[in-house]
Amino acid sequence: MDYIYTPEEAQPIADAVRKFLLGKKYDVQVEKAITTDVQYRTTLLVTKDHYSILVDAQHKPEVDISIKDLVVWLFSNAQCAELFIATDRSASFSGKFLRALDNTGIGLMIVEEDGSVRIDRNPKNPALIAKPEPGLKFGNYSKQVELCLRKFNSPSSLLSEDNQRKDALRDLCEIVEGQTEKLSVLLSNKGYLIRDEGTIKKLSWNDQINLLASRNQYTSNFTPVIIESLKIDLHSFRDARNKLDHKVRSKRAEIARQQQLTERMMMGTRLVANLVSIFNSMKRRK
């Protein structure tokens, strides 16, 4: 492979990573900029459906100021991108370097002596980070939601198996499901719902959502606490959990799913906040 700016020492590393990415059926571009206005070109670039994997091959790995600038640029432009530094087995890693990887969210690939490539550290993809909207209050669930978000936002890559994002979304689903039941039970105990606690607890999550949104299920003329749009969101969120384990058949579908996971996660935090807010206001009501 002919390189222009990749130093000779780093070229065997670049060759090995290129082979690795080609093996994963990605189209790999060499020494291409992700966009015309970015201020740093990495050695390798994969782009597919607005998802990018950038790899900078380095013999003596360093998170220098130029690559830090690239990280800032990726974040500020909300690029859906994974950034890696790739190096070989002989490289030594200082504590400063490893801390810099953690702080910047850059991943680390290591080319082994036999030419195989190992993902040593997963990167953080700025566009796949789920951040709850400001002002959302999660009441007693604050800690649990925070844990879910931390798990969801922990470094991950399309290229590696160890991915906690689905688990985190599943955990958040359980919180929303639990809060739906808690709200139903509260309304039942307060006499707003026609069904008793025992019956409600036997209902599926799907039925509990429908119950809370159905006028017929309330005593007298009580307006359902869950309006139509919230009901749709709850069902859609529930549906997302069911689809988590569906196998995807293409890179494109995998990328779409990763982006969807982030949207669902954000949606989940909104739903927890909504349900907590309704629960608190109903609890105060006499």
Add this chain to the structure above:
Amino acid sequence: MVTHSSELKQISPDNIIPNPENPRMIFREQDMRELRESIREVGIRVPIAVYQDAGKYVLLDGERRWRCAIKLNLRQMPALVQPKPSRLENLLMMFNIHNVRVQWDLLPMAYKLQDIKEMLEADGKPTLTKSLAGITGLATTTVKRAMELLELPKKYQEVLLKEAQKPRDKQEVTADLFIEINKAYRVVERYVPEVVAEIPKRQFVDSMFKKYKDGTEKNVVNYRKISKIARAENTGMEASDVAPILVELVRRRDYKIDDAYADTVSTAYKTRDLASKTISLLDTLREYRSGKSFSPELKQRLNLLRKEIDRLLGHK
């Protein structure tokens, strides 16, 4: 040299191509990183030099800046556009512009020197080492060392090119090793031709290279001792006395140069050194009319020396 006027322009780095005649083929990571950081900080202060050819700009000067500009995805960079030079002018310009600033690796430089030599020969111009040094601005010794590498078998030239890709502190084999091995062979060839009759040059170079690679020899300067063995006649020995040891040195992989030296000329060289030191000491002593002004310490040492000389010469 090209002396025509040039024009300052802002050019997209993507429209520039490297100069095919630039002998410096190795760009090291740390050097590039430092330059990149400087460009990032203050920009490109000195324009690169290019000439236009077939719709592209060909680099004359500033290849490292250009490579960094691409890495930093600069849209434009300042460039002095010069008229297209002839191939010889181009090559000489590469030497004159670059070699004063960045040290080229010796072997890539040697390839380009060879090109220059052939072009000069075709023009009927002198191609002696001195002429090549004069025209390229290199030191005569550098030209000599570079040209010597061209005599190496291809496989060793490849070894050197591969090693040159490593950072300098990680390079295990350098051009110096082969230059020392070559020198040693030349001296053996001249002073102990019977060795050369038995051992062809390729075998000699292979053996010496292996000794270095497997750690039998650790220092390239040690190869100079082979020349000293070959020049045994300087010590009063016969070339035929050392020939079998030199042959053994080539044939036996674990035979160290130091051991071969000790087995042949080591004592003879020491004796020669002693003779020369004795003459010098005698001359110094004769400069004094008496030893009255000598310190007690010096007198004690001279006494010790006398005793040692008496012992060696068997006097009581």
